[in-house]
Amino acid sequence: MSAPILAISNLSAMSVRDGAPILRGVDLEVARGETRGLVGESGAGKSTIAKAILGILPSTVSVTSGQARFEGADLLAMAAPRLRRLIGEGVALIPQDPMTALNPGRRIEAQLTDGPRLWRGLDARAARALALKGLEEVQIREPERVLRSYPHELSGGMRQRVLIAAAFALEPKLIVADEPTTALDVTVQKQILRLIRAMQSAYGAAVIFVTHDLGVVAQICDKVTLLFGGRVIEEGGVAQMMEAPRHPYAQALLAACPRYDRPSAGLRPIPESVVADLRAELAREPAAR
Amino acid sequence: MSDDLLIASGLEVGFGGGKTLLSAAKPVVKVLHGVSLRIGRGETVGIVGESGSGKTTLGRALLRLIDVSAGEIRFDGRDITHLAERDMRPIRRRMQLIFQDPMASLNPRQTIRRIVLEPMLFHGVAKNTADAETRARAIFDRFSLPVACLERYPHELSGGQRQRVGIARVALLAPDLVLADEIVSGLDVSTQAQALNLLKGLSRDLGLSMAFISHDLSVIRAVCDRVYVLRLGRIVEEGDCEALFGAPQNAYTRALLDAIPLPRVDPGWLSRASLGDEPAAPQA
Numbered sequence: 001m002s003a004p005i006l007a008i009s010n011l012s013a014m015s016v017r018d019g020a021p022i023l024r025g026v027d028l029e030v031a032r033g034e035t036r037g038l039v040g041e042s043g044a045g046k047s048t049i050a051k052a053i054l055g056i057l058p059s060t061v062s063v064t065s066g067q068a069r070f071e072g073a074d075l076l077a078m079a080a081p082r083l084r085r086l087i088g089e090g091v092a093l094i095p096q097d098p099m100t101a102l103n104p105g106r107r108i109e110a111q112l113t114d115g116p117r118l119w120r121g122l123d124a125r126a127a128r129a130l131a132l133k134g135l136e137e138v139q140i141r142e143p144e145r146v147l148r149s150y151p152h153e154l155s156g157g158m159r160q161r162v163l164i165a166a167a168f169a170l171e172p173k174l175i176v177a178d179e180p181t182t183a184l185d186v187t188v189q190k191q192i193l194r195l196i197r198a199m200q201s202a203y204g205a206a207v208i209f210v211t212h213d214l215g216v217v218a219q220i221c222d223k224v225t226l227l228f229g230g231r232v233i234e235e236g237g238v239a240q241m242m243e244a245p246r247h248p249y250a251q252a253l254l255a256a257c258p259r260y261d262r263p264s265a266g267l268r269p270i271p272e273s274v275v276a277d278l279r280a281e282l283a284r285e286p287a288a289r
Numbered sequence: 290m291s292d293d294l295l296i297a298s299g300l301e302v303g304f305g306g307g308k309t310l311l312s313a314a315k316p317v318v319k320v321l322h323g324v325s326l327r328i329g330r331g332e333t334v335g336i337v338g339e340s341g342s343g344k345t346t347l348g349r350a351l352l353r354l355i356d357v358s359a360g361e362i363r364f365d366g367r368d369i370t371h372l373a374e375r376d377m378r379p380i381r382r383r384m385q386l387i388f389q390d391p392m393a394s395l396n397p398r399q400t401i402r403r404i405v406l407e408p409m410l411f412h413g414v415a416k417n418t419a420d421a422e423t424r425a426r427a428i429f430d431r432f433s434l435p436v437a438c439l440e441r442y443p444h445e446l447s448g449g450q451r452q453r454v455g456i457a458r459v460a461l462l463a464p465d466l467v468l469a470d471e472i473v474s475g476l477d478v479s480t481q482a483q484a485l486n487l488l489k490g491l492s493r494d495l496g497l498s499m500a501f502i503s504h505d506l507s508v509i510r511a512v513c514d515r516v517y518v519l520r521l522g523r524i525v526e527e528g529d530c531e532a533l534f535g536a537p538q539n540a541y542t543r544a545l546l547d548a549i550p551l552p553r554v555d556p557g558w559l560s561r562a563s564l565g566d567e568p569a570a571p572q573a
Contacts, residue, residue, distance in 0.1 A: 041477040041478070041479060041480075042448070042477055156340070185339040185340050185504060186339070186504065186505075186545065186548040186549055187339065187544060187545065187548045188339075189548065189550075190548045190550070190559075193550075193559060194559050194560070197559060212477060212478070213550070214478075214552035215549065215550035215551050215552045216550050217552070218550060218551065218552045218553055218554055218555070219550040219555065219558050219559055220550075220559065238554060239554045242552055242553050242554055243553070243554070252479075253478065253479070254552055256478040256479050256481075256482045257478050257507070257552050258478075258481070258482070258485070258505075258507040258508050258510065258511040259507050259510075259551055259552070260506045260507040260509075260510040260534055260546060260549065261551060263510050263511065263530070263531075263534070267482040267485050267486050267489075267511050267512075268482060269479050269480075269482040269483045269486065270478075270479040270482075275479075
């Protein structure tokens with residue numbers, strides 16, 4: 001097997017303000033072309049991991065140990081200019097909220113051509129051609145008109161398509177998709193998921209899919225990493241996780257999902273005891289230094 | 290007297306239509322095209338639809354928060370369609386709304402105490418502040434909200450706690466009808482299940498009628514007795530949850546159901562075509 005595209009090992013981080021642990025010795029390996037689900041409830045640490053990969057950890061979070069190797073190079077121990085270039089060219093983000101991710105005061109053309117001009121050194125004309133090709137790939141009709149538009153003139157689904165085009169524009173090897181469909185209607189969500197899958201196979205990129213929706217994970221991911229309190233609780237193939245989760249928390253989380261196909265299962269909140277056990281377990285661990 | 294608490298028939302709502310300075314009439318955009326529904330006593334009804342289906346507008350119209358241009362709304366046997374605000378006042382207590390975003394619906398500058406007690410005093414549900422306080426403490430206890438929360442401000446609470454405060458505030462007024470508009474869409478699944486169970490318990494114990502607006506059919510299935518599927522301002526299908534989910538008749542309902550990703554491995558799901566893929570669907 002070839003070397004993983006991303007190898008995070010023993011990554012720990014804490015809050016600068018009160019020293020509270022945010023990540024506790026996280027290990028995560030993502031193979032080339034793989035789709036990895038990163039799931040957990042609020043506060044599990046999934047966004048912190050995503051931000052560490054993208055080199056955009058806020059100053060309120062301090063990494064206390066560990067490495068995050070992208071193609072072998074440790075992102076956490078790299079000088080800023082090299083990090084910027086490496087991530088700018090090789091890693092892309094599909095953000096959650098397409099309205100805030102796009103600059104409301106700039107036309108789509110300007111926003112889609114920034115990356116290619118900066119990292120590929122393309123001139124305006126070539127960058128525009130690339131942007132047009134990108135919009136066609138994400139099945140936007142009238143790409144010429146969309147290039148001239150401002151973000152508010154597009155629907156939520158269209159904006160998300162634009163951001164997907166932007167993410168794939170530089171043919172990155174790794175894409176971090178941070179809850180990219182949470183704000184969308186289910187029918188639009190399905191189209192966007194299908195599009196991400198199609199683009200991914202065309203470009204051979206690995207995708208880290210950050211989400212709290214186990215249904216989305218089941219349909220799009222190869223493997224899943226489940227987090228709680230900054231620690232990896234369970235990791236495995238998506239089928240195993242959905243059909244036979246091992247950890248009690250994983251089982252409880254699955255049982256808590258309302259499902260229209262299983263009304264008799266009812267609503268089962270995660271039992272207090274499961275969460276209490278987990279918290280006690282985490283508290284016993286030596287605090288991250 | 291009928292078993293229905295609320296009956297709406299032929300509701301139409303349009304926005305716009307004012308005149309510009311040069312007195313050219315602006316076009317009216319119709320959002321609801323003759324919607325009829327009923328909510329029985331003690332019944333929980335789901336209203337499902339995607340963005341732009343008019344589900345939020347419908348909810349607001351049912352509670353007389355916006356005016357309808359046609360149709361009739363009867364609440365507890367009384368026609369309230371054009372009731373003056375003064376006459377609506379006593380009815381307002383009986384029809385309450387739980388908002389989508391508890392952060393936006395709880396005044397950030399008021400303590401939880403004030404937020405929870407004030408409506409009880411305003412509507413005369415509680416005799417005095419002490420009485421209101423006793424009632425609030427009782428319900429906080431029931432909702433597993435620490436009493437210390439009363440002293441706090443909304444931003445000091447977790448999302449799940451804020452949502453429970455929103456539900457408590459409404460429950461304390463002992464309404465007959467509660468409209469819940471997408472109240473769990475931003476919550477984690479465990480908090481979501483908690484909030485939904487609370488509401489189910491309330492409706493059972495107080496005999497509440499509920500209208501549950503959501504885009505999530507799985508959530509609707511878990512809490513509702515009956516469901517209306519709304520599309521572009523029209524009801525395309527209605528029925529008992531059991532029947533509708535078991536054998537949806539309308540193509541749009543089927544597409545909505547099929548678009549929901551379930552937490553089980555289904556290799557064909559992603560490539561299965563769905564209604565949203567129609568080339569005719571407007572993109573912009």
